[in-house]
Amino acid sequence: MHPGFERSIHRIVGSNRVSQRTTDRQTYSSDMWTKAQIWRLQGNPSKHRPDLIVWPETVEEISAIVRACQKFSVPIIPYGAGSGVCGGTTPTRGGLILDLKRLNRVLAVDHDGYTVHAEAGVIGEVLERTVNRVGCTVGHFPSSIYCSTVGGWISTRSAGQYSSRYGKIEDIVLGVRFVDGMGRVWDTRNSPEGIRSLNLLPLITGSEGILGVITDAHLRMHPQPQTAGFRGIEVPDIQTGLELVRILGQMNHRPLLVRLYDPLDTAVCGLDKSEATDGNLVQGIQSLIGRLSSKLGFMAQEKMDDLGSSMQAFGLTYPSVSNRVTRLIRESCLLVFGFDGDEEGVARSMRYALQQADKLECIDLGEAPGITWLQTRHDASFRQSSVYALGGFIDTMEVATTYDNLYRLYDRVMRATAPYAVTMAHFSHAYREGCSIYFTFGARHRNPTQLEDLYRRVWRMAMNTVIENGGTLSHHHGIGLLKRDRMRDELGAGVDAIRALKEALDPNQIFNPGKLIP
Ligand SMILES: Cc1cc2nc3c(=O)[nH]c(=O)nc-3n(C[C@H](O)[C@H](O)[C@H](O)COP(=O)(O)OP(=O)(O)OC[C@H]3O[C@@H](n4cnc5c(N)ncnc54)[C@H](O)[C@@H]3O)c2cc1C
Structure with a gap:
């Protein structure tokens, strides 16, 4: 690192807001990408360390930092x-991590205009409160x-x-300010026609x-609803469930939530609270294998439970067996949905949804599964999966497609990944045209040194299948390093258009090198 560069940065923000300490560089070497977790497991956590971390507090400081990086060709x-799951913040060539968490002010709440103006580093929960x-x-x-x-949401x-x-978030954000690769400040709301004209917002x-750093954003707000109601439905099979997802997703009263779990994911959630396995994939496998064995009279369920982690490790190491068992069982699936609004509207929509479910011969499980979902919706995400303790990995892939293609895409991905990983999925984020499929893969290799190869193979098979079968590469996690090399398959010459835009906004290519586009 050039001493002149270090001096410039210290001059801009002061020494208290710069760090080159090993622990900080280590901490900022990755986001929540599973591959980085595998590196950690293999004792090589420092594969991609930044050179320094800086905590700016103002747009002016950010502009000055960018100009210094431009002058000394330092990546930013x-x-x-750092909650991204695709390696979006993982440094590929060292450089400077620009941590925005000190830009943490909610600048204005316009109750009459239903907008809020917040700095990029505001944490989501603080904004909502x-x-x-x-x-x-x-x-x-x-x-x-x-x-x-806020900045991370918009960027991904x-x-x-x-x-x-x-x-x-692209339906919620109304405008952003950002600093480009030359230190210039842009405001997408500045054009005379305001937010109606052609502007850079959809591209930022x-x-x-990779194009610059978002410093603050204007977001849409809504009045808080008077009430919300949730419900659980048992559907006989995935196809019937998908028909119900489509009906709910196309209602004029937009549902708050629609989630259909496939049989293994249903085993993980439990059709009712008493069966829930705390969002744990390995316990889900064990529970399904246990149920099949006791159904076929091989072994009592309690005995299976006693086998504990050896059964779970077996299930992960031999995914073909686990996946076949899951298919054999063909258990029914859980669908959870909800509406918000005024009391009368919620009650009316609930009645309509339940009538549709009844026509499809589904079983109303009452409020309990919906309430359980609401109360436990953060549990699985915030606990590290026990798959890692077993020497394996777990990762998720969220894609989207139209209703007519949903089952086909689901089925093809399940088959393509079956030899390599235990896979489960749920269907969620239902819109008028289609919805998202959220796959969870868990796998383990007998030889730990092969784990990263196995990880790559699972993703290669999964992404090939998605591209060949008309799905999107991402619904909401973004691209990062993980899916970057497949962007040409998705965008074609669109990749060159993004390159041209980057050339215009960041001619020295200092912003987040190696991400999003190949
Ligand atoms: C437990 C868990 C649950 C999750 N659940 C969801 C979910 O329900 N929905 C969902 O969409 N995602 C989810 N994610 C993924 C992640 O939270 C999102 O991608 C989120 O938007 C990232 O925000 P962040 O502030 O942590 O961004 P980071 O991880 O810090 O950055 C993500 C990317 O955005 C860029 N970036 C960040 N801030 C800025 C800025 N101000 N200007 C320009 N670029 C910027 C970074 O360079 C990087 O490329 C989950 C992740 C975890 C770990």
């Missing part, structure tokens, strides 16, 4: 809360709401759990820090 990686004080909601509730920022095109009702949204 914008960093929100702030607007709740004036009786409003942003309606954006990712599972990571306690550990993700994030989706909250209630996106069927309130939209994804989802740009994952």
